[in-house]
Amino acid sequence: MTKDVIALTQRMPDPWAVLAGLLSGGPDKLVNATGEGAVVQLCDEQGRPLVSVEAPMLIQVEGEAERLLGATPPRVPYWWTEARATTGVPDAERLAGTFAGRLATLSDGSAWPPEMARSLGVVRTDGVSVAPTPAAAQPAVDVLTHSVAVIIMDRPVVAMTAWLSDAFRGAAAAERGLQIVTPPGTTLSPAVLANMPGWPSRWVVQDEREGYYDGLSGAVLRWQDGMFGTLVSPRATEEDPTTPVAASYQEVVDTGERQLAVTFRTVHPADDRLVLGGALETVWRELTGGAPAGWGTAEPANLPWSPGRLTDVAHARSPEPTWFVVVGDPGRPGLATIRVSRTKAGVAEDVTLAFGYGAGEKLPLEALHRTAEALVTRHHLRSMLVQLRKARRDLLVPPRFEGPGVPLGFVLGAEEVRNMPDDRARRTPLAEQPLRLGPKARPGYYYPLSGDPSDLSGWSDFEQLMRHLKGV
Template sequence: MTKDVIALTTRMPDPWSVLAGLLSGGPDKLVGTSGDGAVVQLCDAQGRPLVSVEAPLLVAVEGEAERLLGASAPPVPYWWTEARATTGVAEAEQLAGTFATRLVSLLGGSAWPPDAVGSLAVVPSDGVSVAPAPAAAQPAVDVLTDKVAVVIQDRPVVAMTAWLSDAFRAAAEAGLGLQIVSPAGTTLSPAVRDVLGGWPSRWIVQDERDGYYDGLTGAVLRWQDGMFAPVVAPDAAEDAPVAAVFRDVADTGERQLGLTFRMVHPADDQLVLGGGLETVWRALTGNPPAGWGTAEPANLPWSPRQLTDLAHRRAPEPTWLVVVGGPSRPGLATVRITRTEAGVEEHVTVAFGYGSGEECPVDALPALAEALATRHHLQSMLVQLRKARRDIAVPPRFEGPGVPLAFVLGAEEVRTLPGDRARRTPLPATPVALGPKSRPALYYPLPGDPSDLSGWLDFERLMRHLKGA
């Protein structure tokens, strides 16, 4: 397994402290850079990286180290510096640990994992063999074939870090799938699940009994033909085997309230993005989001203006963001902002977690939908309730699908449908008009019982009706 070591320091790692850490391999080790200088690498005699160090990130959002690492951190703001050791090289892991130890000793703070903290002495690494190119050319990729890029993650939560984001981008540009391998007990951030895509990309979990299995589907996997793929059932009429541990689940009473919505704003100089998501957060939690960023950890305090400025600078290229809440109410959203002929589109997926003794604020949904429809150019929204963990993390166990609580159609979409099609539906419940009577949006209530998936049949009937099928 590769080794990620993270230094959480109270002071910024300046060039001298970084240099002191890089000298953990001795003064004769080569130092190189990649990613336009954003990554510094400690290399062997052939110039192949032993340890890759990401540019330090200033984190001003509380709770991110606890959420992603299960570890305490210095008071915000603090500096998050990741060092990634090259695959399967014990000396490289020691170098990464010594690098983090030296940073913490100079700048104060702590390192993760705790057992990575070691001696400040130089690590003997002469004659160490390193993975050859091209795998070593991309610090986040451990194995590269003509079908997939494989990333090995040994951390409590597989998050959408800058490392992993680069790996996704590199794999997509090369026309490859991305396969993430992690040990048992690891969970997945929803931000990663939502962009993992389809075959052959997978989240692969190691298991003592079955070897490897897909953490999202449970399919038992084997390394074959240059990638992890499902084991073929002996009888073609049978389903592929599912890992026993994947099916070992129990209803804890925890729930997640999920919303997926799309807004289309007129493109003008006065536009400020993020207002719709903040409206959702305040309506369901009583507070605005805690922070946001272009990767995890989310490092910036919530600011719709700064978010808008970033999207404007990146246009016409799309912008992907992650938004998090405070520790008291777990919540995470991903936002994709694109410039289209219709205007500026925000596509948001957000979920909030609730314990077995907590009530989901479903009564707030109609008023929330009206605020989005009248003030934030809502096009459509689907609200779901599902049996899932309060902390939002995705476990390598079966989690049933959500069930639809409500669907909302924006005022412009209602207006464009012919006749009374939007108002007269085959569902038993009458849609609720939102906003001005002359130009209303419509709220369609659905059963929303997480133990009964028949609500999806009602949702399908509604969609077919609205599309005129």
């Protein structure tokens, strides 16, 4: 299985420290650069990548190493340098560990996982040569077939790293699915789940009893026709093509933990004075009492929260869309993803946000109406859905069944209300009438729905409301 080894250092690894780590591989190893110089590869004589090293990233956000690695990092700010060993190549894993260990020693830090960085000896070398372009230029991919790209990962949390982002883009460009294979103890970051494409992409979990199963659906899988596909039950019929569900996926215990999930869309007029991220910060402050802690274009989130800097990045990449991840303080788990895109109506922000709560913690349900009011009156809200889920406080996605959320409330912005005929937005078939938001001349509406995470009947009310609003 592929090993990711990470050096967490107090000082920025200088070029000599990186070179010393690379030379630990010995004189028969070659060095190549890819990704416009952002990735350095240690290759064999045939140009095959053995270890791929990402450019060091300065982490200025508390809690990211703990959240994604379970590791204790140096004090913030610190440097995060990833090395990825290639699957199936002898000694690649040892080379990655030696590189990270040497880098940590020279730059005042530690390596994760600790057992991978025990060998710090540097092999004497007569020099380094430039490697030819390797046959497998995508360092994140372990297996490539006509249908899918397969990534094998052995880390506690599969995060939306720069590696994985590149793999998603590469697979999409080649019209392939992306399948991520992990051991049973691994979890997914919600940021990965938000970007996971549809079939044949999937999260494949190794299992002692079943071999492999889908971590999101529980379906038992087998390698067939160049990809992991579902196993059809012997009892299946044409009318009922039953797929077996792994027993491990069904082993669920209710811990009393909950997640408050908020998804919303805003559309701002395109203006040079526009600052993005304000709607997300408003929701964060209303529901937690404080602002987000950090943000980035990949995980780990490395920059302190700054709507201005986030706007600068989105503006520089326009008209192409930009994706961001936003995290909260470790004391109140929170994670959001933002997709900024240009539309005919202006600049759209599509936000998915979740906060985690323990069994004894009170959820800020009384703040939902106030939050909706602020978005409608100050942030050009189009629509918002709030849900309550039985799910982990740390927000990570386990390879176990987690039931669907139930809708607590739906919000319609003033522009959407204005575009509806007659008085349709105010007069609904629901038993509880909506609450008006904003000025009477240009209102939005908050529609209260079910609040019991054990009662899925709220979805019936939500479906009825959607049919009514659409005039179906």
